[in-house]
Amino acid sequence: MHANLSLWDCVVNSKGHLEMDGCDLVSVAREHGTPIHVVSKRSLSANCDEAQRSLSRSLREVEVFYSYKTNCVPGVLEIIHGHGIGAEVISPYELWVALKLGVPGEKIIYNGPHKTKDSLTTAIRNDAKLINLDSLTDIRNAADVCRAHGLTANVGVRLCPSYGWSAQFGLSMRNEEANSGLRLIKENGECLRLKGFHVHLGSQITDMSLFRKALAEVLAFVQETPEGTRKDLQYLDVGGGFGVPMVREIGGIERRLSAIGRRPFRAPDPDQCPGFDEFGTAIAETLEQYTDLFKGGGPTVIVEPGRAITSNTQVLLLGVRVVKQRKIPIAILDGGKMNITFPTSFEYHQILAASRMRESADNSYKLVGRTCTPSDLLYENARLPTVEEGDIIAVMDAGAYFTSFSNDFAFPRPPIILLDNGATSVLRRRETFEDVAARDSLV
Ligand SMILES: Cc1ncc(COP(=O)(O)O)c(C=O)c1O
Missing domain, CATH: 2.40.37.10 (Lyase, Ornithine Decarboxylase; Chain A, domain 1)
Known part of the structure; x- marks a missing residue:
């Protein structure tokens, strides 16, 4: 079977x-x-369409950006963009790929725990839709770049909720870090426009309660921010992490027990995996009481699926x-x-x-x-x-x-x-021995 x-x-x-x-x-x-x-190609196209269709059913305004780090293969990305999905990039290389593929700035979200000043300049010059700043350093660097080149940037702040991935991502809501970040953005208000907040909890998430709790925590924090901070607020970026039916995490203990007992791993139950519809509903329901925090009667929700698309x-x-x-x-x-x-x-x-x-x-x-x-x-x-x-x-x-x-x-x-x-057609040829050794030299 x-x-x-x-x-x-x-x-x-x-x-x-x-x-x-x-x-x-x-x-x-x-x-x-x-x-x-x-x-x-058929399956990829179907996933792209399904993501946008399903999320639009429950969310007033929603835009989908594919997480490049999940599978950064230009031929695959080109098909994804052909379906109207944007690029979520986390490194100067991924940003370069998106621009090479002709992705316009309004279809690019720039994330990541450290953004070089050069890549910030490129993203800002190309009018990236949202640059989610991940630290006070990131905020200072974005402001420096803007001032040096006479630019303005659309920025978001990545927040670090108490659920999901560890404290290494985003600004903490528990100490004064996130508030300091917001003050810093305000001080640089002539060049940094705060357009959104960002959160990303992890990958292969199937527990909707986790998702709801983290979003609620972020929205409650946003509600407490001074009103002036929110005057340009347009986006709620909920990240990616949407689980897929036939993958599940296997912990070390399960792995050892399987080896000792000579038992195959238990297959996941695909019916237990929520689809885009359920994620859309969870986001919409959590947002309900917070829509007035955003310009125009509610945010454009940004989602950054990787796994669920490819x-x-x-x-x-x-x-x-x-x-x-x-x-x-x-x-x-x-x-x-x-x-x-x-x-x-x-x-x-x-x-x-x-x-x-x-x-x-x-x-x-x-x-x-x-x-x-x-x-x-x-x-x-x-x-x-x-x-x-x-x-x-x-x-x-x-x-x-x-x-x-x-x-x-x-x-x-x-x-x-x-x-x-x-x-069939070749999207990436087999690497050759020469490719592997191409950057090496002998002294
Ligand atoms: C910021 C961000 N957005 C989106 C994703 C995509 O996650 P997933 O492939 O689980 O949807 C990741 C990957 O972990 C990420 O770090």
Whole structure:
């Protein structure tokens, strides 16, 4: 019994192979080689439309910005922008990519715990919609840049609520930091326009109460700010973090118990994962009593999903290279957590034998990579049919944080292939040995 393949917009074709967007994934893997990432254009487009449609049902004004750090692949980003979604960037490089892709400033949100003065200048010159300042240093730097170049900037303040990610992000509401930040912005009022507040709680959030509590805390803080501070207030940026149905965090204890008990990880229950509709409703309901804090009878809500847009649209295909017969057989794959499957070290991801989809998954395998380190493990106990050298393994939900965390530890990185209604095209070619060594010199 396989998980519901429609969660990834996949089917099993007449050859018993996994198929996505009209493409036989085993044929794609054999043609282009493994390891290889494939992205479904249909699925990506559907997610982009669904996010905007669903959120608009409950929110008066809402704009969606894709979190570049989730999967910063220009060919993927171009499709996302083609659906009217903007760019949420957190580094000078990501800002550069967005501008290279022709994303206009009004479609760019600039976040991140440290923004260089050069990148602030670029963002401000390009009229970024909102630059969310993360520290007093960030505020001073933005003001310095504006004064040096005679510019004005639309800024937000990232607040650090008591729920979600740690205190390293944003300005604290618990001590005087956030209030000091607001005073500093006011003192620089000739060049910094406070347009919004920002909060981001973390990733793979499925607990709506956490989301509601954090938003309420932020809005209560905003309500206490002096009225003058709020005169230009237009945006409430609620960040990203929206969970996806077939991923869940796996803690260290669960990992150890699974290894000792030789039990596969429990698959998440997809019905427990809220969709964009539920997030929209939670935001709208929490906002209800605070709309008058914003100009024009309520804020434009900014959302910054990453995972929820791309996770299920991308599959990582790995080849079985060696099988060793042990108590639990070991399948050595051409990718593991040390180089290209890092998220499998802390998340559940469905593993499928793409080349044997009609066979029942009755066997346990230890799945490992080939970087010659004992910790290059995918899963201690993966349930699969009997697999042999040459079989193709699919790691599902590889569209979030896989390419971002990949590296060239001993092997060049995989290509990324777009699937589009039975046709394929290369979005990123396979890295070559020369690419890996390109920046090196001998003395
Ligand atoms: C500020 C910010 N916005 C959005 C995101 C996207 O998060 P997710 O992929 O969980 O939606 C992140 C990633 O953690 C982030 O740091």
